Amino acid sequence: MNFTLNVWRQKNGQSSGQFVTYQAKDISPDASFLEMLDVVNNEMEAKGEEPIAFDHDCREGICGTCGIAINGRPHGPRNAVTTCQLYMRNFRDGDTLTLEPWRAQAFPVVRDLVVDRSAFDKIIQAGGFISINTGNAPDANGLPVPKDDAERAMDAAACIGCGACVAACKNASAMLFVSAKVSHLALLPQGQPESRKRVKSMVQTMDEAGFGNCTNTGACEAECPKSISLDNIARLNREFLLSKLFG
Amino acid sequence: MATTSSPKPSVGGSGMNSILKKTLVALTGLALIGFLVTHLAGNLFLFGGSTAFDGYAARLEAMGPLLIVAEIGLAAIFVAHVVMAIKLTVENKAARGPQGYAVNDNQSEAPSRFMIVSGVLVALFVILHVKGFKFGPREEFGGSLYALVMNEFxxxxxxxxxxxxxxILGTHLTHGFWSLFQTLGLIKPEKRRKVKQICTVLGWGIALGFLVLPLFGLLSGKKRTPLPDGVKELIQKTEAVR
Incomplete structure (x- = not known):
């Protein structure tokens, strides 16, 4: 398969970038999107050109490191997959693909398609953990958790923090990410002792990082590679308002 | 390990964080929907003719100072809704950063993306509507609000x-109505789709309920605009000369 790539090239955070057109030739339909970029980069390196910088790590859809806006959609046209799990057979031979980094004030471009997502780390540092002593591994069923809550907590915990929600949102809001991180703890008994403090601190850090305000458009849910539900945002709002009202 | 960061002042200059700002928009939006329902209920007297509609208007105006207080409260809610929504929109535009997307295939529903556009159009409508009817030239129609409204329509x-x-109001409510319950955190898990459906139907019910009124006026309206005094005099003079 052959593709025309319009790739955002930017030397560093200070310089201004521009699109550069490349040809990806003889690409296997079974190549992942990142493998296709590897082929293009190998050719560029052979010619002595600077390869396209992009983030990647596990390449099996579980680490949240990769992420490219492909033809205006974070992680490309398929739902519920990361960029590394997107295969070239999902495109048509001869397609022109526009590759852009996540665009958000809070995610400054480091180089080409790589952005700095440490704003997410700061939000987690503000309270996305449990610091109480939860003791040794408890007896099975020693701590009763309703099945529905366990499922919802697990669904929220599937968030890999890739930032596609921010990239997709017209407001560059991080509410889906924060709501997933608040929810998976708020739904379980171990998260209760610090729940009020946690939600206030994480929302405050989110605002300070320069993310936009959620307007419930649902673009985040549509692009999330882990299908994190907008239900979590309702829970985050509820947790936050209750923490403001009652401590 | 420390659990929380030290308390810092909120961002945005307004001293309010994002969720509280959105809560204000949601609560004022809910109040405005409440107003729309009562306003629509009252306006249905239009179908009852001049006696019913003008009687309703007279009963409202008989409330005197109470009505003025209610009107000021409503105006304050309206202004708060608009001002906060504009502030949020400005912040949201800035959050995208210096460089936007060259290609953007946003997967959200269109009414949710154009709330500021539909909102501004509705606000402009409200200004013209209040100017034309509440502060309209009722005396030209012998004090009958019914005659003024039907003549305009x-x-x-x-x-x-x-x-x-x-x-436009219908599209604004398509997103705004359900969205306010989401912002207030009042939607239970897995019930969002149902809430959205009910709110969409109710929202369009309100918008279409209002829409019927000008349609009714247009279809039944044969009333001619009364001639301005100057023109009346001119006609009388011409006839006298003849």
Whole structure:
């Protein structure tokens, strides 16, 4: 398969970038999107050109490191997959693909398609953990958790923090990410002792990082590679308002 | 390990964080929907003719100072809704950063993306509507609000403007109505789709309920605009000369 790539090239955070057109030739339909970029980069390196910088790590859809806006959609046209799990057979031979980094004030471009997502780390540092002593591994069923809550907590915990929600949102809001991180703890008994403090601190850090305000458009849910539900945002709002009202 | 960061002042200059700002928009939006329902209920007297509609208007105006207090409260809610929504929109535009997307294939529903556009159009409509009816030239119609309204609606330009504005209101409520419950955290897990459906139907019910009024005026309206005094005098003079 052959593709025309319009790739955002930017030397560093200070310089201004521009699109550069490349040809990806003889690409296997079974190549992942990142493998296709590897082929293009190998050719560029052979010619002595600077390869396209992009983030990647596990390449099996579980680490949240990769992420490219492909033809205006974070992680490309398929739902519920990361960029590394997107295969070239999902495109048509001869397609022109526009590759852009996540665009958000809070995610400054480091180089080409790589952005700095440490704003997410700061939000987690503000309270996305449990610091109480939860003791040794408890007896099975020693701590009763309703099945529905366990499922919802697990669904929220599937968030890999890739930032596609921010990239997709017209407001560059991080509410889906924060709501997933608040929810998976708020739904379980171990998260209760610090729940009020946690939600206030994480929302405050989110605002300070320069993310936009959620307007419930649902673009985040549509692009999330882990299908994190907008239900979590309702829970985050509820947790936050209750923490403001009652401590 | 420390659990929380040290308390810092909120961002944005307003001293309010993002969720509280959104809560204000949601609560004022809910209040405005409440107003729309009562306003629509009252306006249905239009179908009852001049006696019913003018009687309703007279009963409202008989409330005196209470009505003025209610009107000031409503105006304050309206202004708060608009001002906070504009502030949020400005912040949201800035959050995208210096460089936007060259290609953007946003997967959200269109009404949710154009709330500021539909909102501004509705706000412009409200200004013209209040100017034309509440502060309209009622004395030209012998003090009958019914005659003023029906006369205005008989004008196709006015009627089409009203109908268009109500369609815009419908799209605004398509997103705004359910979205306010999401912002207030009142939607239970897995119930969002149902809440959205009910709110969409109710929202369009309100918008289409209003839409019927100008349509009714346009279709039944044969009333001619009363001639301005100057023109009346001119006609009398011409006839006297003849």
């Amino acid at each position: 008989a004008n196709p330009g006015v009627a089409i403007f009203y109908i268009f504005s109500m369609l």
